[in-house]
Amino acid sequence: MPTRSLFLPFFCLLLFAVACTHDQALPEDPIDTGLPCSPDVVYFPLDVLPILEGNCAFGGCHDAGTRAEGVQLDSYVNVVTTGEVKPGKPQNSELYEVITETNNDKRMPPPPYAPLSDAQKAIIEKWILQGAKNLTCTPEGSCNTTNVSFAATVVPILETGCLGCHGAEVYQIAGDGINLSGYDAVKAVAQNGKLFGSINHSSGFSPMPKGGSKLPNCQINQIKSWIDAGAPNN
Ligand code: HEC
Numbered sequence: 001m002p003t004r005s006l007f008l009p010f011f012c013l014l015l016f017a018v019a020c021t022h023d024q025a026l027p028e029d030p031i032d033t034g035l036p037c038s039p040d041v042v043y044f045p046l047d048v049l050p051i052l053e054g055n056c057a058f059g060g061c062h063d064a065g066t067r068a069e070g071v072q073l074d075s076y077v078n079v080v081t082t083g084e085v086k087p088g089k090p091q092n093s094e095l096y097e098v099i100t101e102t103n104n105d106k107r108m109p110p111p112p113y114a115p116l117s118d119a120q121k122a123i124i125e126k127w128i129l130q131g132a133k134n135l136t137c138t139p140e141g142s143c144n145t146t147n148v149s150f151a152a153t154v155v156p157i158l159e160t161g162c163l164g165c166h167g168a169e170v171y172q173i174a175g176d177g178i179n180l181s182g183y184d185a186v187k188a189v190a191q192n193g194k195l196f197g198s199i200n201h202s203s204g205f206s207p208m209p210k211g212g213s214k215l216p217n218c219q220i221n222q223i224k225s226w227i228d229a230g231a232p233n234n
Pocket of ligand 1: 053054055058059158161162163164165166174175176178189194195198199204205206207208209210211212215
């Protein structure tokens with residue numbers, strides 16, 4: 001029967017087409033909105049990925065090499081699929097459940113790592129509520145590098161991308177003994193040249209954040225300006 005012999009290949013082709021459309025629904029490359037960045041929108045590559053790179057996607061945990069429990073948190077598609085993110089439904093998303101878990105035996109990151117901050121959890125929740133999209137935007141205005149404040153500018157950058165390994169609880173085990181929490185500790189690393197050397201990926205220094213993307217130029221310039229001003233406690 002010609003109709004029957006045609007059915008199977010046709011059916012396979014259909015399945016294949018469906019599988020392809022499904023893949024297209026999850027773009028690895030961010031979609032540029034072409035609009036100035038809005039404080040109301042969560043942008044995955046700018047807001048979410050740096051938190052995951054700084055706190056989860058490293059060796060022994062959720063990088064490509066280890067993939068603990070099959071979870072790999074180093075790119076958009078991997079975060080959505082292996083983190084079982086359900087767009088619009090943070091409570092049903094595995095990624096959000098484990099970071100908000102209050103039971104220490106179940107929460108992520110697990111002890112002795114510190115839990116994510118409330119602000120970081122809120123960003124991830126908002127991102128899922130907004131559809132867990134992979135959007136990016138055009139940064140507006142210039143980068144402000146004058147009178148950079150330690151508390152208002154430097155600390156939040158370190159909290160997002162560095163304290164997952166260099167925090168007070170874990171720097172001895174995960175950060176090679178380099179403590180970046182608290183003014184005195186950061187000042188010491190700023191003044192011995194290692195802070196700028198590592199984030200600028202200067203030769204002779206280990207590039208930081210380890211295993212993650214380089215910080216945006218604006219943040220690197222802000223930290224440099226703060227160091228050049230004498231690393232004040234402002
Ligand atoms: C995934 C864990 C991890 C993250 C995230 C991380 N570091 Fe590191 N850092 C390390 C390790 C481990 C070392 C030891 C050197 C190495 O293994 O490359 C190190 C070394 C350093 C050094 C010493 C570099 C040198 O050449 O002596 C500095 C400074 C540093 N980190 C700063 C940072 C800053 C700033 C950030 C955030 C922008 C950051 N690190 C993010 C793990 C991390």
